[in-house]
Amino acid sequence: MEKLKLNTKNLSAISERVATPKYNRSNIKTGIVHVGIGGFHRAHEAFYTDQLLQDELVKDWGICGVALLDFDTKIYNTLKEQDGLYTLIVKELDGTHTKQVIGSIVECLFAPENPLKVIEKMASPEVKIITLTITEGGYNYNEATKQFDFTNPLIVHDLANPNAPKTIFGYLTQALKLRQERGLKGLTIQSCDNIQGNGHMTQNMLLSYVAKAAPTLTEWIIDNVSFPNAMVDRITPVTSIEDIAHLKEISGIDDAWPVVCEPFKQWVIEDNFIEGRPAWETVGAQFVSNVEPYEKMKLSLLNAGHSVLGLLGALVGYNTIDEAVNNPNIRTFLNNYMDVEVTPTLGDLEGINLSDYKQSLLERFGNINIKDQIDRICSETSAKFPIFILPTINSQLKANGSIKLAAFVTAAWAIYSLGKNENGEPLNIIDALKTQLNEKAKTAIQNPTAFLEIDSVFSDLNTSTIFVNEYTKAYQDIANRGIEACVKDYNNDIN
Template identity: 85%
Template sequence: MENLKLNTKNLSAISERIAVPKYNRETIKTGIVHVGIGGFHRAHEAFYTDQLLQDENIKDWGICGVALLDFDTKIYNTLKEQDGLYTLIVKELDGKHTKRVIGAITEYLFAPENPSKVIEKMASPEVKIITLTITEGGYNYNEATKAFDFENPLIIHDLKHPNAPKTIFGYLTQALKLRQERGLKGITIQSCDNIQGNGHMTQNMLLSYVSKAAPGLTDWIMDNVSFPNAMVDRITPVTAVEDIAHLKEISGIEDAWPVVCEPFKQWVIEDNFIAGRPAWETVGAQFVEDVVPYEKMKLSLLNAGHSVLGLLGALIGYHTIDEAVNNINIRTFLKQYMDEEVTPTLGDLEGVDLDAYKQSLLERFGNINIKDQIDRICSETSAKYPIFILPTIQSQLANNGDIVLAAFVTAAWAIYSLGTNENGNSLNIKDALKQELNQKAKEAKQNPTAFLELETVFGDLQQNVLFSEAYIKAYNNINNNGIEYCIKQINSNY
């Protein structure tokens, strides 16, 4: 079988092997600019949009993918060489791989190379929506002060050099200024990140930045820009070398960066689009008036569950999430955490079978074909903890609920932050606060609650006696007896 490089020229020949876009990509107009063209976007929003574009009457919703950071050079170059095409590999629970080429990304820009080109594209009259996957930390939010972090060196740079920005806020501000100056209609900015109230967060952080960068723009934004909240879900692990090799071996397709994901997908969106929107509901998305119940459930159960599995599994020495959840002790611990500490905080979820949802999570986590890397799940825990775990703790404390399991996970994170697992092997810690976490973890060896002093992560949690006592007990227990012994001990109490 002849190997075929993935590009427009070879698409017809590739169509004889796997599914490819049926639409003429050259006739598609760019209606969406998406910032952050990593794996999740390509498995989620771009997938939904690709499905929509299969309708030959829909021509206005192509995606221009923007690589925002210097770090994104590789994905930009890959998409450029492959004409924006990539293969989506869905790893089914039975081990089968469902493959298709996605063509929704019809343009691609590298922001560090040409900032003005990105600003102009965002300000283009045909663009109706700007979507974001910039990770939880990209919103520049301080958990302790609940405010925008103006001390971030990149923000300081953008305020001094508005025409050569480095952050999403710098780009959005300049683009919206152009739209205002040119008398253009409004636009929607939609977050696709795992943050509760992600639309509100985007609006609040952008307006905070604009208050200093371009105060005269504030009223125009309030009148002409909408910020819908959304809940997104699809487990999308980092593409492995083996995935690239397997695609080439089985299908003869040379794709430098395919995307792998699970079969499950979910997108719940607040119907608040000021300039029109794609009919994503026709391909499986759900538009609602209030996203809050759905996103709270997902962040507190799926995303927090991932972090629980990652931190506990990392200390034992596991490398993938399926290894961790298929350890019966960790699996039982996670189930107890979801049932005893998270569920009481969720309230009434009309139309949701919560027990079935939690069971589905355990099955999804345990998909042995996904091989989601634990170091990916544990990356940027300092940005994830305040969003996924801390709200559960705060709610439980306010209602005299149990926080023992969450305190245990927090203690495990403190020990994890020392940088080695219980076998003495180094952990690959990726976190913007890596140095600060490591320093506090070292101090915690003498005074366990020192780790809780990072207010940007924990807020005032250190001041709560009930939580501190549970945390100290867990910390000392793990240090003295090892993580798995302690997990078994805790499970025996339920």
């Protein structure tokens, strides 16, 4: 089979092999600027938007993808060479692959190369929405102080160099300032990150920055910019070399960076768009008046569940999430964590059967075709823990409920942060606080509670005698007996 490089020129020939956009991409206007064009965005928002653009009457909602960081050079160059096109590979539960070329990213910009060009694009009158996938850490929120972190060197840089920013806050401030100065309308800034109240978080952090960077802009933003909350969900593992090779061999498509994902997808959005929005509800999204119950459910069950599996599985020596969840003892532990410690904190969820939802999570985690790397799931746990797990702990402590399993997971993270699994093999730890975590983990060998002294992660959790006692016991158990033996006993205690 002839190998075809994925680009606009070859799209017609590729359409004979896999599904491709039916719309004329050259006629699509950019209505959305998206910052953070990694795998999740391309499996989620860009996918929904591609489906919407199949309607020939929809022409105003193309996406301009912005690579914000120097780290994003590779994805920018890949998409630029492929005219913004990429292949989405859905790995079905039965092992089959559903492939289609996504065309909704009609422009790409590399922020470090030309910051002013990105600012001008965000300030363009045709742009109605700026969406974000900048990861939990990108919001510059200090969990301990509950404030914007002005000590971040990148923020210090942006305040001193407004026309050459490095953070999303610097870019948004300059773009909104231009819109104000030019008498243009406002827009919607929509977070697509796994943060509870992600719209509120975006608004609060941006206004905190603006108060110092451009205080006269504050009132205009309040009047002219909306920040809808949203809950997003689709497991999207890192694309492997094997995925790229398989696509080329089976379909003859030479795509340097396809995206792999599971069949499940969910997007629940607060209907709060100040200058119009795409009709994403026609392609499966759900618009509601209050997203909070849904996002809390997802963050506390799916995202926290991922972290539980990742940390326990990493110590055992597993490489992928499906290996971890298909270990009966770890699977039961996760099921108990969801039932005993998370579910009591969730309250009523209209239209959701929690038992079915939790069962579907176990099935999704166990999809052996996804091969979600534990390295990826455990990356930036210091940013994830305060969002995915700490709220459950705090709610349960307040209600005098069980925190035993969450304490066990926290202890496992402390031991994980030493950098080796139980077989003595090195762990690939990816975390902005890696050095601090490792230092505290070493101190914790003699004094387990030292690990809880990282205020930006744990806040004042180390002042809870109940939690500290459970955590210390779990730490000593894991250190002496290993994950599997301890998990089995914990399961027996509950069941």
